[in-house]
Amino acid sequence: MLLPKDDPATTHIMIATGTGVAPYRGYLRRMFMESVTIFQFRGLAWLFLGVANSDSLLYDQEFSNYLQDYPQQLQFMYVTTLSREQKNRNGGKVYVQDRIEQVRRLHWPEKQNWAEEILEKMTPMREQQGMQEVPGFFPPAKCFRDLL
Structure with a gap:
């Protein structure tokens, strides 16, 4: 980083x-x-x-x-x-x-849908890096989904 x-x-x-x-x-x-x-x-x-x-x-x-x-x-x-x-x-x-x-x-x-906006921005970045969302493996997505 x-x-x-x-x-x-x-x-x-x-x-x-x-x-x-x-x-x-x-x-x-x-x-x-x-x-x-x-x-x-x-x-x-x-x-x-x-x-x-x-x-x-x-x-x-x-x-x-x-x-x-x-x-x-x-x-x-x-x-x-x-x-x-x-x-x-x-x-x-x-x-x-x-x-x-x-x-x-x-x-x-x-800002009411901020968590959804973050997920939308994370998805292309994750795909660009070749990362797949695996349940329990990509915690930021779960963390933000829990806030929706």
Whole structure:
């Protein structure tokens, strides 16, 4: 995974569960901590991280520090979900896709079919790369379908 050099203002929405956050840590370090003359991040970076418990939040302090240590990068949002510690309005578990939907409602209340739009964009990209959607193997599609 590489950050696009041609457009440092690109929007990055990163969704991870557990140890899947490690590659995004590299992205964020490049965006915020490294002084690279050919890449000065000016875009929007959102990180949604879902884990079972707060003791499973990898790099939590580091990600939280970005908000304090790099105030010029106000485009960073860090959203965590603790499925075994937090409850939804009905007393059930909260998952990362629930947080994504909450943020969507806050920032784009007029967007009702956003998950379907994402799936429509993902399908040609997946086909172009020769990837097939196999039940349980291509989780982003399932995650977004669950929100429809």
